Every structure is written in C-alpha cells, then in structure tokens.
Amino acid sequence: MAHPRGDGQPPLPALDDAEGARLPEGLPPVVDAHVHLFPDRVFEAIWRWFERYGWPIRYKLHTPQVVSFLLSRGVHRVVALHYAHTPGMARALNAYIAEVARAEPRVLGLATVLPGEPGAGDILAEAFAAGLRGVKLHSHVQCLAPDAPEMHEVYAACARAGRPVVLHAGREPASPHYKCDVHALCSAERVERVLQAHPTLKLCVPHLGLDEFDAYTRLLERYDSLWLDTTMALAGYFPQEPPRRLLEVRPERILYGTDFPHLPYAWDRELHRLLALKLGDEVEAGILGGNALKLYGEC
Numbered sequence: 001m002a003h004p005r006g007d008g009q010p011p012l013p014a015l016d017d018a019e020g021a022r023l024p025e026g027l028p029p030v031v032d033a034h035v036h037l038f039p040d041r042v043f044e045a046i047w048r049w050f051e052r053y054g055w056p057i058r059y060k061l062h063t064p065q066v067v068s069f070l071l072s073r074g075v076h077r078v079v080a081l082h083y084a085h086t087p088g089m090a091r092a093l094n095a096y097i098a099e100v101a102r103a104e105p106r107v108l109g110l111a112t113v114l115p116g117e118p119g120a121g122d123i124l125a126e127a128f129a130a131g132l133r134g135v136k137l138h139s140h141v142q143c144l145a146p147d148a149p150e151m152h153e154v155y156a157a158c159a160r161a162g163r164p165v166v167l168h169a170g171r172e173p174a175s176p177h178y179k180c181d182v183h184a185l186c187s188a189e190r191v192e193r194v195l196q197a198h199p200t201l202k203l204c205v206p207h208l209g210l211d212e213f214d215a216y217t218r219l220l221e222r223y224d225s226l227w228l229d230t231t232m233a234l235a236g237y238f239p240q241e242p243p244r245r246l247l248e249v250r251p252e253r254i255l256y257g258t259d260f261p262h263l264p265y266a267w268d269r270e271l272h273r274l275l276a277l278k279l280g281d282e283v284e285a286g287i288l289g290g291n292a293l294k295l296y297g298e299c
C-alpha cells in the first residue's frame with residue numbers, strides 16, 4: 001500500500017494515538033485476517049519504501065515479533081499474507097510462511113505467486129501441499145489487473161483446490177511510485193469479470209474495495225463468492241469513509257483485518273472504531289473472527 005492520493009506528495013503522517021495493552025475483555029474470538037509476514041530482508045526493503053512514499057511505520061517488527069505481539073494481546077488467529085513482485089521469488093516466500101505456520105498453528109498462512117511466471121501452477125500445488133490456506137495477490141505491486149490473462153491460471157487452481165484468493169484489487173491507496181497506473185488496472189468492474197468467469201472461486205478484496213464502496217456493495221449483493229476485509233478502511237486515516245451499508249448488506253462476508261505491522265497508528269485503532277459502530281453482537285462476532293475462520297476452514 002502507498003499514498004492514497006497518488007499525487008506525489010510526501011508521506012502521510014503518523015498518528016500519535018494511544019494503544020491498548022490487550023484486546024477488550026468479553027470479545028468473541030478475534031482473527032486478524034490481514035497481517036503481513038516476510039523474511040527480514042524483505043520486511044526491511046518494504047519499510048524503506050513506506051518511509052519514503054507511504055507513511056511512517058509504527059511497528060517495525062520482524063516475523064517472530066509480529067506474531068508474538070498480536071497473540072500476546074489476545075488475538076485468536078493471524079492470517080499471514082505476503083506477495084512476490086518478481087519471478088522466482090514465490091517458492092522461497094511460501095516455504096518461509098509454511099514454516100512459520102507449522103511452528104505456530106494459530107498462524108493461518110497464505111501462499112503467493114507471480115501470475116504468469118514459469119511453473120506458477122506447480123508453485124501453488126507445492127504451497128497447498130505444505131498446508132498454506134489460500135493465495136495473496138496484489139494488483140498494485142504485481143502490476144496485473146484482476147482480469148489479466150495471467151491471473152486465470154491462479155484463479156482456476158484455487159477454485160479447484162477450494163482455496164481463497166485475497167486480491168488487492170481496489171484502486172486505493174494509489175501511488176505514482178508503483179511501476180504501473182493502478183487506477184487503470186483496478187476497478188470493481190474488472191473484479192466482477194473475475195467473479196463471473198470463476199463462479200466457484202472464493203475471492204476476498206481487502207480495504208473494503210477502497211475507494212469504490214458503492215460498487216462493492218452491489219457486488220456483495222450479487223455474488224456469493226465475494227468477501228471483503230476492513231483493513232485500514234475503518235481506521236479514519238484516509239479521506240474516503242465507507243458507508244455503514246457496506247458492512248450491513250452482507251455482514252457474513254466481511255472480515256476484520258489491520259495490515260499489521262505496516263501501520264502509522266495504534267494496532268487496535270480499527271478494532272475500536274469497528275466496535276463503536278455497534279453493529280450487534282452476532283454481526284460483530286462474525287466480522288471480528290467467525291467469518292474468517294469459516295473462509296479458511298477453521299470451523
């Protein structure tokens with residue numbers, strides 16, 4: 001993720017907001033469905049990019065510290081996401097995440113692949129055999145539209161295996177420092193083409209589809225194979241605020257996520273803003289964790 005205005009301005013500011021020592025008492029199981037885990041050197045390269053083009057990262061933690069931080073504060077499960085931006089990178093990343101998940105069963109690891117790279121299907125088959133629960137793709141980083149021809153091999157493999165795809169397909173946050181025009185690549189219309197072409201694919205779009213909230217509300221109404229996660233969209237950090245209806249139209253298809261550790265504010269900021277909406281106990285239980293556990297086969 002990067003600068004939400006895409007206008008080349010300096011990085012966005014950090015927020016000096018207070019953070020809690022733990023999750024509030026009495027919550028249902030909380031699953032953070034959008035946590036990034038990478039090998040140390042990859043993490044550090046991403047941090048340098050963010051510091052220059054995105055926002056100051058409050059939690060510069062490596063993988064063991066990320067996992068310990070969240071679990072020690074009461075998070076029930078962590079969905080670990082990562083992405084490959086060059087060919088030949090995915091196998092090593094997938095092996096790394098698979099090992100993390102084996103060592104800590106509360107981490108639900110997803111795989112990645114660069115669509116179109118040689119042996120993409122074999123890379124995914126190996127990752128699924130190693131226990132990874134789905135695939136993370138990132139249109140901005142990988143410079144591929146959701147409906148690009150290279151993507152369909154990945155979608156078909158995931159549909160056959162019953163594994164979800166988490167695809168950053170929303171237009172925002174955009175940046176001129178990506179190697180492609182993300183507004184030209186990404187749109188809810190392109191995502192709908194994917195849903196139509198792969199009706200059995202389980203597809204999750206992060207950030208509530210920022211910034212096409214109305215379009216994604218309509219897609220949720222139409223398609224039983226679509227999920228959205230809340231990541232950073234409810235935190236009040238970006239100028240675009242999602243309408244309450246987007247959370248209420250099909251709340252069983254909404255997952256709570258944070259983007260931890262790549263945050264410019266408190267780790268629990270989004271959770272408290274979600275709770276402040278008072279969506280009701282059943283809806284909260286689903287969004288905070290139950291929906292993610294169902295999507296990834298944990299219940």
